[in-house]
Amino acid sequence: MRGVADACFLIDWSRYRRKEILEKLFDLLLIHEETLLQLRSPPAIEYVSSLLASGLLRLYPWSPDDERQYSKLRDEVSLDPRIPSLERPDLLCLVIAHRTGSVLLSENLGVLRVTQFHPIYSRVKVWTSLEVLENSIYNGLISVSSVEEFLEILREYEEDARHIFNKRRVDAATRRLKEWLKR
Amino acid sequence: MVEEVEPPPELIQEWEREDREFREIRRSKADWEFIKAQPPHIRAALIYFIERGDIYRAAKIAGMTVGEFDEHRYRARIPNIT
Numbered sequence: 585m586r587g588v589a590d591a592c593f594l595i596d597w598s599r600y601r602r603k604e605i606l607e608k609l610f611d612l613l614l615i616h617e618e619t620l621l622q623l624r625s626p627p628a629i630e631y632v633s634s635l636l637a638s639g640l641l642r643l644y645p646w647s648p649d650d651e652r653q654y655s656k657l658r659d660e661v662s663l664d665p666r667i668p669s670l671e672r673p674d675l676l677c678l679v680i681a682h683r684t685g686s687v688l689l690s691e692n693l694g695v696l697r698v699t700q701f702h703p704i705y706s707r708v709k710v711w712t713s714l715e716v717l718e719n720s721i722y723n724g725l726i727s728v729s730s731v732e733e734f735l736e737i738l739r740e741y742e743e744d745a746r747h748i749f750n751k752r753r754v755d756a757a758t759r760r761l762k763e764w765l766k767r
Numbered sequence: 768m769v770e771e772v773e774p775p776p777e778l779i780q781e782w783e784r785e786d787r788e789f790r791e792i793r794r795s796k797a798d799w800e801f802i803k804a805q806p807p808h809i810r811a812a813l814i815y816f817i818e819r820g821d822i823y824r825a826a827k828i829a830g831m832t833v834g835e836f837d838e839h840r841y842r843a844r845i846p847n848i849t
Binding site: 591592595596599621622623624625628629660661664666667668669671674691692693694696697700701702703712713714742745746747748749750753 | 774775779789792796822824832833840841844845846
């Protein structure tokens with residue numbers, strides 16, 4: 585599986601005690617140079633350097649076509665006051681995910697909201713760490729045998745990253761997991 | 768000229784409800800003593816982040832990259848919420 589990682593995701597994920605599962609879930613992760621420049625905290629720099637060194641994470645070769653697509657998207661959504669600010673690095677990640685058919689790894693509420701309604705970008709699959717953890721279970725990278733164990737995994741992440749998952753999204757993930765556990 | 772793409776009204780209502788809920792969570796979890804002890808530009812950025820949950824603008828207020836600002840968010844015990 586191929587993914588594109590944004591800065592907010594990598595910063596949070598780099599603090600997680602089980603962060604190595606990302607390398608087992610994805611074959612390739614793409615990052616834009618401008619996203620890389622946003623990372624300044626020691627855990628995030630150390631983590632991203634190790635991903636680059638292992639070859640899992642690669643810089644995306646940005647093209648003039650990509651730039652045109654970015655400009656169009658920016659004009660469409662970036663002035664909407666109801667969407668938390670969408671800065672250039674976030675939109676670049678969305679464009680890359682769309683153009684390469686990759687899963688976008690993001691913790692950016694603005695990006696999540698754009699993919700809820702935009703006629704083109706609603707086709708992009710966006711995973712926050714919640715969906716990464718959920719899919720790590722489906723792929724046998726984390727073992728759980730009950731919903732309670734899944735919720736404990738989420739609590740670990742929330743504690744490590746000082747992150748809180750939206751209850752409605754947790755409920756939806758829990759419903760999917762319940763179905764999966766029945767198999 | 769590119770037209771703006773408009774979200775449907777029901778989605779906007781859901782976002783408004785979500786924004787209120789997330790703001791309350793950030794306010795209640797934050798370490799206000801830590802925040803009050805910060806230099807003015809960092810304090811202002813942390814308070815902006817609590818109110819809006821917008822890390823890019825908060826980082827700009829603080830004059831930092833997102834990564835640098837996030838270290839302050841973490842120490843101030845303000846959760847990211849998605």
